[in-house]
Amino acid sequence: MVLGGLLPSTPATNVLLIVVATAFIWLGSGWLEESADHLASYYGLPPIVQGTIIVALGSSFPEFASVVFAALAGVFDMGVGAVVGSAIFNILVIPALSGLATDGDLETSRLVVYKEAQFYMIAVATLVVTFALAVIYIPVADAPPLTGRITRPLAAIPLLLYGLYLFIQWQDVDEYDGEPAADDTGIAREWGLLALGLLVILVAVEQLVGSVEALGSTFGISTFLTGVTIVAAATSLPDLLVSVRSAKNGNSATSLGNVLGSNTFDLLVAIPVGVLIVGSVPVDFAVAVPMMGVLTLATVLLFTLLRTKLSLTRPEAYILLIAYVVFIVWVVAESAGITQLVRG
Template sequence: MLLQIVGLIAGLLALVWSADKFVLGASATARILGVSTLVIGILVVGIGTSAPEMLVSAIAAFQGQAGLSVGNALGSNITNIGLILGITALVAPLEVRSKILFREIPLLILVMIGGWFLLRDGELNLVDGSILLVGFALVILRQLWEAKHGIDDPLAGEFEESLEKDLTLGKALFWLALGFAVLLISARVMVWAAVDIAQALGVSELVIGLTIVAIGTSLPELAASVAAVRKNEHDIALGNVLGSNLFNLLGVMALPGVISPGKVDAAVLSRDYPIMIGLSVMLFIVAYSFKGSRRIERWEGGLLTALYFSYLGLLVYTA
């Protein structure tokens, strides 16, 4: 199993590096071609940071490991809120200013509830996957509309500051192509290593997807969010998490339904999905801050992180 562990670590490192270069190339290319800053920040970067989850889930589904795909989608969402956002808030309290983001959190919860209704029969079939993909397209259209009508939103200024402005079109396309190629190879290596490790340890592919793979594919969001908050770009830090979670639920979770329809592990509905919804509702309460200030404080970040590690403990116990 040593070869698989080395492959998993190498795949994780390559995945993080390639996702960063892919986003760099995509955002720089879009900027040079005249795409608006908000569209780049909300849509291009959002899809780019979710590319690891999409590729890993697609490859796993094509190989018949639908449990790994579903686990990756749900586990990434739980990781994004509990671990990524928690650690980011521990680095610096997050002050949420963007009106766009305030509208995204209720939408995320509604999408989660809709996804639960699709899965409650214990199956993720072609119809379910198609419905999720339609929802994915509608969310993209909505985000394009938000970007067009949110010029004065604080999020636009933060994205403008964060964009790379020194790349030529040739260099941007180079990083875009290289990032995608390495992303594809590293995702394939990760799926191979994760499946073999799951079989060697005697645990389900779902659990591996919820833990090792989910953490690995969420590392680009962690890097982006921590870097953003260190530059005082708080809305970008939260936006990375919200955008990624929406794309995971609609785009990533649709893939096993469309590519490899089948049964869903009962633990998804009894354990993982309720925890994901619970963390999202907690994020809603914290971000809207009915206590008076729209800040995610350090102690709240610590609480999110503690809840995430408690969830990992639950997985170890139940596995």
Template sequence: MTWLLLGAGLVLLVIGADLLVKGAARLAANFGVPSLVIGLTVVAFGTSAPELAVSVKAAFSGQAELAIANAVGSNIFNVLFILGVAAVVSPLIISKQLIRQDVPIMVVVSVVALLMTLNGNINKLEAAILALGLFGYTAFLFFQGKKQGADVSDEEVEEMLKTPVPTWKNVLMVVGGLALLVWGARWLVQSAVEIATAWGVNEAVIGLTIVAAGTSLPEVVTSVVATIKGQRDIAVGNVVGSNIFNILCVLGLSGLVSPTPLLAGEQLANIDIPVMVGVAILCVPLFFIGSILHRVEGLLFLALYVAYVWYLVAMALSQPYLNTLQSGIIYGLLPIVVLYVVIAFIHDIRQRRLRG
């Protein structure tokens, strides 16, 4: 029953987020809001709605560590699993804006989150700083889009607004979407805590794995479908944007409404958040190389994610092979990744010089 509750909670979160985004986007369009603003606010917030709902519910329910674990785990899952799968399906095109602007912003906000959690929590002031960063980032994207004279969300938003829907139905979709998000978050948090108790592990492990993967389902669908359709740049932009919003929006807003500071235990502070930062930094050279994420790099991402989850589970269950697994990751897998990045980077520089 607990697993059924978990699955039902995930389904409600996905459906609720979809209803909320569509209803709110159409309501905003009815009031004359430009599609650029809708894309940068309603749609962007909607992709992080499951993570936000779960983190807020966890904070209010006393599982303050689950709130941070959910956002951190989602960011790791987004890059290593979603981009890994998408790149294996088809090599992904990386736009210049992502390389020069969005990926560096993702790295910076990830480092900020790391620095904030060094003392073991995110307090109200730090959450307010993240929330201000969210509004600043959204405003920056809006003015940048206006300056460039291009609506970056035209295709996605216009497709959503193509069919006229009565206002009352849009209001019903927004209310229904919010209700499903709240209901799904309640079931998900409740079942996650019960599973953690039954397995004898802390809630952070469940938040970093099962909950994080579940709340990232909208991003999985969006990125993989975009890749199959040939929109290979959208897949990467969706993940990078979602990661930025997860830190600024999910951690910021859930920290503000939480009655107590969001907790970052020893494992989160010393392992998981540094992994999130490392994954963000890894994107910089791999995205720069040829401005394409190749299939072999997608396989590397997937190998890193499998190793990370395997290590988390082995550590949580105190498996006897934990030290061997840790040595294999540190002295085997990571050097292979670093060697590949160095060789690929040098090759790319030589190719650019030849073309230049």
């Protein structure tokens, strides 16, 4: 049963609920991002920090909520899949559509390429190391090979790295000369809108995770793969909205900063906090790491294209979109048993 037993749990009902929940995630995220953007401007934060922390935290909240609810429901693999799938979507689709939304090329900067991008690569490597430590030191008995248990001490590793990331961004804020707004009219309303957006997202994501889990059970699809595809696409809509809008307004720093900051938050905070809430969770290294490998390849492709003349051209944007289509085809092939690169 869905919606607290008000509707029967049929495939048609679950598909309808996924669509409705996605719409509410988009609505709540719009409120969240609008208020976060206004608050960042009011407190005088630099554009790169607005993109990588304030706006990214707001647009990443759906992924964060999906990990928490998946962990509480006992399907942590779905939450991990949602984060990894969302990260791949963010890396390939969002910069591509942002570039196509502008009149010319999507300009970037050395600050984005050399600081944000490199720190993001460190975040990917840190999460893989955390998974590996779980398999080596806390293997799960009576489970598929290469299954380890992530505990709270292990979850602290990526969280500590995110603390370093916040410290680096704080240094940027400390050195920034921007002045905060003097007029505080409407600030209370912005904080209220932020809280309302968080509440709407929480309710919508809880229903989304439940419906996707039910559909996966009905059709025999693994929770990790449903997370990589359905949940990831639904929770990535806010990131897409923010980045495309920023690119159309000529603010490429916020557009690309949101993508990298959102992914950094998802990998270093969303997954570890899910572990902290439930205490410990099993992770299938054989399933998670191939997907992290795909994420690494997608990241290398994006950074290579961004580094050429420090801009993303329209042909390069289409290359990113083609790469995402190839990824989706591969995921479908894995689900159908045509390919077996993902073990477990």
